[in-house]
Amino acid sequence: MIHSPYIVPPLPPAWPFEPGVPLHPLGCRLNLDLPGLGGGWRVCTPGGIVPSGDPVALSGVFGRGGIFRVGDLVLRPYRRGGLLRHLNEKTYRSHLRFAAEHAVHRGLWEAGFPTVEPLGYAWRPSGLGVEGVLITRMAEGEAWPRRWDLSIPRAEAIGRAIGSLCDWGLWSPDLNATNVMLPPDGGALFLDWDRARFEPPSESRSADLRTRYRARLERSLRKLGAPPEAFGII
Template sequence: MNLELPGLGGGWRVCTPGGIVPAGEPIPLASAHGRGGIFRVGDMVLRPYRRGGFLRHVNERTYRSHLRFAAEHAVHRGLWDSGFPTVEPLGYAWRPCAMGVEGVLITRLADGQVWPGRWDLSAERASAIRDGVASLCDWGLWSPDLNATNIILPPEGGALFLDWDRAAFVPADTDLWTRYRNRLHRSLRKLGAPKEAYAIMEAERHP
């Protein structure tokens, strides 16, 4: 069924529990990635899939099939159901585009500030970030898009982790802690973070 999504036009095939379709006035949200195009609709967030890096200049939004969106939602749903600190996944939508498809991730709105907007973290916040990464390591889940802008600091404390596109399970002997530390440090360098931010991910995994 072809449906309308607020702020994104029509022709969408929406895959959500119970067939829930976002409806209402779309409110643009600032994107931590600087690419924009994210909308709030009521208590939902619609985030169109966009390529980063060099590829965004060649093919920003067209993908081969909707299976990539379905895979991210499945991983995200599994994390949420396991009690991992992330935003609530509600589903995804896709529609034909050029020689492929484009997609939208649908999640529940969560209050908070992205980590780069608040470098002066308390010990509790720092521990929440380390604990989240440690859990991903324990599960053997590698998320290549995990960076500082994908970590939200809710007003009540803790940390929420976002963006599970291309996340996949890896062999048990993979040193994921080092991978995640290097990935986060790379994003911190790009953001010009203070040296205190690097201490969040210690040289060795904490107990």
């Protein structure tokens, strides 16, 4: 059987979330303006909707900057991290990386996983490649590192969500503490599925992913100076 890391597989038997209603198919429109980002964009969203209105920078968010709100939508320009950002901050080989993130994110949302609603992406030529923007629905909350003191139910929600990713076989290399958002009414929402992929099935896949997620989050928590109780959650 051919395995594709971006084709959403069937849910595992013990999936703890209630699947939601499937999203509408994407419609792509050419050569459009995006608020705060200029023109020339190919916008791929459900029904071809286009963000409109005045852009408002989101304060207090982690990341590489440039994230802003337009109405009830959030636009997050793609930016590279690590040492590569000093040479090439925002140009990618093709739009397929943005499409792959949306496919995985869409699968998570439709499966009922706690994440923000994905609304598509946009891209335009840039240098020898393209630059892109992720478009999601606005959700209220604050990043986990802004408030380490979690209630037991909220801590359990974070652990349950990460465990479900392992059982489903999804590896998200950018899953760190700054990508866990705490809504005001409890629970947790997980953000940023760039480079996330479904691993090939194997008997040890779930256990392997648990080990990798634990190591990934421990590095993130140490870097952020998290208190000891935060490490207990993972």
